[in-house]
Amino acid sequence: MYSLEQRTKAVELYIKYCFHEAKVIKELGYPTFKMLPIWYNEYFVNGSFHESKKRYSKFTVDQRLIAIAHYFEHGQCVARTVKALGYPSRPLLKQWVEAGNNVMKSNCKAKQSLIEYSQIEQTSGLRKQMHAKGYEKNMTKTKRSRSNTVDNLYEQNSELLSEKAKLSHQVEVLQQEVRRLQLEKDILEKAAEIIKKDKGISLKTLTNREKAIVIDALRDKYLLKELLKILDMAKSSYCYQKNVLKAPDKYSGIRYTIETVFNKSSCRYGYRRIHAVIKNDGIVVSEKVIRRIMKEEHLMVPYIKRKKYSSYKGEISPAVENVIQRDFHAKKPNIKWLTDITEFRIPAGKIYLSPIIDCFDGMPVSWSIGTSPDAELVNTMLDSAISLLREEEHPIIHSDRGCHYRWPGWIERMNKANFTRSMSKKGCSPDNSACEGFFGRLKNEMFYGYSWTDISIEQFIQQVDSYIKWYAEKRIKISLGAMSPLDYRKSLGLVV
Numbered sequence: 001m002y003s004l005e006q007r008t009k010a011v012e013l014y015i016k017y018c019f020h021e022a023k024v025i026k027e028l029g030y031p032t033f034k035m036l037p038i039w040y041n042e043y044f045v046n047g048s049f050h051e052s053k054k055r056y057s058k059f060t061v062d063q064r065l066i067a068i069a070h071y072f073e074h075g076q077c078v079a080r081t082v083k084a085l086g087y088p089s090r091p092l093l094k095q096w097v098e099a100g101n102n103v104m105k106s107n108c109k110a111k112q113s114l115i116e117y118s119q120i121e122q123t124s125g126l127r128k129q130m131h132a133k134g135y136e137k138n139m140t141k142t143k144r145s146r147s148n149t150v151d152n153l154y155e156q157n158s159e160l161l162s163e164k165a166k167l168s169h170q171v172e173v174l175q176q177e178v179r180r181l182q183l184e185k186d187i188l189e190k191a192a193e194i195i196k197k198d199k200g201i202s203l204k205t206l207t208n209r210e211k212a213i214v215i216d217a218l219r220d221k222y223l224l225k226e227l228l229k230i231l232d233m234a235k236s237s238y239c240y241q242k243n244v245l246k247a248p249d250k251y252s253g254i255r256y257t258i259e260t261v262f263n264k265s266s267c268r269y270g271y272r273r274i275h276a277v278i279k280n281d282g283i284v285v286s287e288k289v290i291r292r293i294m295k296e297e298h299l300m301v302p303y304i305k306r307k308k309y310s311s312y313k314g315e316i317s318p319a320v321e322n323v324i325q326r327d328f329h330a331k332k333p334n335i336k337w338l339t340d341i342t343e344f345r346i347p348a349g350k351i352y353l354s355p356i357i358d359c360f361d362g363m364p365v366s367w368s369i370g371t372s373p374d375a376e377l378v379n380t381m382l383d384s385a386i387s388l389l390r391e392e393e394h395p396i397i398h399s400d401r402g403c404h405y406r407w408p409g410w411i412e413r414m415n416k417a418n419f420t421r422s423m424s425k426k427g428c429s430p431d432n433s434a435c436e437g438f439f440g441r442l443k444n445e446m447f448y449g450y451s452w453t454d455i456s457i458e459q460f461i462q463q464v465d466s467y468i469k470w471y472a473e474k475r476i477k478i479s480l481g482a483m484s485p486l487d488y489r490k491s492l493g494l495v496v
Contacts, residue, residue, distance in 0.1 A: 006030070019175050019178075021037070064096050070085060071093065078090050081093060186218060204232070208237050209241050211238070212241035214231070215231065216245075254278075261274050266445070268445035268446070268475075271290045271294055274290055279482070280482060301445075321422070323398070324336060326430065328434040330360040332360060334390075335359065337385070339356045339378070339405075340355075341354045341373050341404065346452035350371065352369070352371070352373045353367060353439075353464060355435075358485075359434060361489065364472050365388065367465075371457060373404065375404060378404040394419055399422070399423060401423055401424065401426055442464075445467070472486055
């Protein structure tokens with residue numbers, strides 16, 4: 001038997017360890033796995049433990065005296081007395097007889113009462129004499145009243161036991177649910193800590209490798225079968241992933257190379273461009289491997305889609321037809337040019353960029369950056385682009401229907417340079433998608449995801465100008481054979 005202090009200590013540790021029986025038994029050395037929940041249920045229902053159980057006899061004093069008298073008057077045979085009266089059990093009758101002997105030795109009245117019982121039975125029968133003296137009637141009433149009381153108490157006790165069983169079952173179910181929720185919470189927190197997963201992620205989205213890592217981190221707190229059940233993972237899969245994690249990483253060298261290339265591009269290269277750079281260095285590796293390593297190392301290119309700047313001010317002058325017709329391919333430079341204006345908003349103010357993009361290789365031919373989307377911005381860009389052309393080169397310049405390209409100054413310069421004007425339909429950005437794509441790459445790679453709080457307008461203009469130069473001279477394009485526009489033209493002998 002265990003003392004009150006031992007039982008209390010065991011239950012307190014059971015609650016403290018989140019109902020983990022194995023830890024409590026390992027620390028204390030007692031009790032059994034079945035006994036600990038029983039102690040907890042008793043503590044939970046009663047609020048404390050009982051000191052000792054009080055047992056009450058179900059036989060009255062009269063019944064005991066009759067049994068003892070029958071024993072002595074019929075040869076002192078326990079079996080005969082139990083068979084004749086139908087009660088009690090043999091060991092209990094022996095206890096009554098021993099107790100009766102002790103009482104008779106110290107109390108003569110008790111002995112005389114036994115003699116009266118024996119004489120009554122010998123002369124006219126026990127039942128008749130008891131009826132004559134009123135014993136049987138009184139005993140019948142007493143038995144009936146006690147029987148009714150016992151029946152009521154039995155019914156009440158049965159109801160209480162049934163209600164207690166239901167409550168105990170509910171408590172057990174709630175305990176299991178609390179433990180399951182606590183386990184899921186610990187798994188999500190560990191995934192956020194080790195694997196850098198968001199806390200709101202679903203357990204179903206974790207890979208087997210990530211599940212194995214989380215399980216190893218929580219093995220000291222939970223059983224393996226509990227973790228496998230919550231994560232819906234087979235034990236064989238866990239053992240396989242564990243062996244894989246123990247094996248040396250065969251991509252350790254390429255991981256460093258991928259991270260270096262990614263950082264040198266200012267976090268602008270995706271897995272395709274990184275694969276092209278590594279391939280140019282003579283390293284053979286699959287694109288899928290690079291993509292997987294970038295995902296594991298969390299090398300992600302920031303991407304945010306924002307609403308573009310609109311320069312449409314109405315029909316200022318007659319619009320011209322769409323000569324390009326979404327055909328953005330050119331066989332050589334300075335055949336098809338695209339232009340548009342985009343807006344940057346930073347805490348210091350608004351900045352506008354107006355470039356000219358060559359359809360041959362996406363080269364930024366000319367660009368101007370300012371704080372106002374006026375005629376001077378686009379005219380300066382156009383004058384700079386015209387100065388780079390030869391006498392026989394007269395490209396098509398395609399734009400949207402913005403007011404900048406319908407003012408007299410723009411039209412006069414176009415006619416003087418003998419350029420062909422082309423315009424998109426109203427509100428149809430796909431008609432100028434090649435130029436819109438340039439703006440999207442520019443903003444995703446150098447604008448979105450960066451803080452411009454302490455950057456002045458002049459500093460921002462310098463950063464945009466530096467990016468466009470890098471775009472033209474260094475940034476590789478897969479469509480150009482993993483070369484930059486300038487390197488591509490050099491490879492064709494178009495630029496010395």
